[in-house]
């Protein structure tokens with residue numbers, strides 16, 4: 090049996106998907122979907138849980154080891170009859186009965202994924218293997234949150250899904266970007282060999298409320314710095330570009346991908362592209378025009394440019410982002426001001 094994936098390749102499936110548990114066909118289970126979100130206490134994961142919980146037919150199980158996530162992000166759901174939170178590390182097997190798996194567990198900020206690179210690669214490889222094993226056992230559909238970092242320091246611009254990337258296999262970022270590349274490979278091998286229903290999202294830089302204030306990624310750094318009246322730290326040369334997607338758009342894209350018919354990989358991101366200097370100037374203008382911008386040293390292998398081609402997401406999922414950077418930054422500023430307890434000055 091051959092099935093066409095969304096990037097046009099023919100993938101031979103040697104075995105049909107395993108039969109789901111008989112409970113899936115009982116009246117109750119037909120009406121309800123039990124959904125696992127790994128990394129559910131993190132930034133994107135907790136927003137995804139919020140959105141999934143809005144549907145009264147969903148039961149959500151969030152799993153997290155709290156390395157970069159926090160129970161606080163899910164506090165409004167703790168004790169809810171349709172919600173469960175499990176402290177668990179995905180490098181260990183997990184036995185639950187679910188219909189869908191959103192597999193997000195993995196530190197995403199470079200300072201955190203480089204902190205313990207061996208653990209990062211174990212999370213990407215062993216963690217994804219464990220979640221695929223779970224999907225295989227229970228017949229669940231599984232979505233992996235891969236990353237634009239699979240394109241490395243891209244030589245093609247903007248990046249289409251067909252581009253194979255330009256990745257340093259032995260650099261300090263490799264635990265994350267090569268880890269995600271192997272995770273994608275595992276997804277397709279389980280799909281071809283075992284007939285598992287897979288979905289792969291290649292997420293481009295995402296920002297929004299609830300990011301860790303000390304997360305270390307550029308948008309959260311600049312907003313926190315501007316609120317605290319500190320200089321905005323633009324890493325040299327400042328001409329490198331990124332494309333920033335607001336978190337509600339991202340969650341909408343992930344849910345559409347899970348519900349649709351296409352395996353992916355599909356880029357999910359906002360094609361609006363900015364240099365880091367432009368981002369700093371925009372944050373300065375919106376948050377506090379009196380703060381300074383300073384150039385600081387960069388880290389090795391920083392990609393010089395990044396912008397998603399989202400033709401596939403538009404055509405296959407009917408998805409495109411709605412929130413511009415200028416609309417999203419103030420929403421994030423409000424959340425950061427609340428958490429830092431620094432109200433906006435009247436004259437700002």
Ligand SMILES: NC(=O)c1ccc[n+]([C@@H]2O[C@H](COP(=O)([O-])OP(=O)(O)OC[C@H]3O[C@@H](n4cnc5c(N)ncnc54)[C@H](O)[C@@H]3O)[C@@H](O)[C@H]2O)c1
Pocket residue numbers: 127128129130131132133134152153154155156157158159177178179180192193194195196197198212216234235236237291292293294295296
């Ligand atoms: N935010 C982005 O810009 C972006 C871009 C590309 C891809 N992604 C991917 O999206 C996913 C979520 O990213 P995020 O921005 O919400 O990051 P995040 O760090 O806020 O969330 C990751 C969550 O995974 C948990 N986690 C990490 N290792 C784990 C393990 N071994 N077992 C169980 N839980 C573990 C963390 O505690 C955290 O709650 C990640 O897979 C990331 O690679 C994010």
Ligand SMILES: O=c1ccn([C@@H]2O[C@H](COP(=O)(O)OP(=O)(O)O[C@H]3OC[C@@H](O)[C@H](O)[C@H]3O)[C@@H](O)[C@H]2O)c(=O)[nH]1
Pocket residue numbers: 197198199236237238292293294295305306307308310311322323324325329330331365387388391392
């Ligand atoms: O304070 C800072 C932090 C970062 N930067 C720059 O901002 C750019 C973006 O850096 P970030 O740390 O936010 O994130 P990166 O784009 O490097 O990696 C991200 O890519 C996509 C996801 O997979 C992950 O969330 C993360 O790896 C880089 O060019 C970096 O040099 C600054 O100029 N100042």
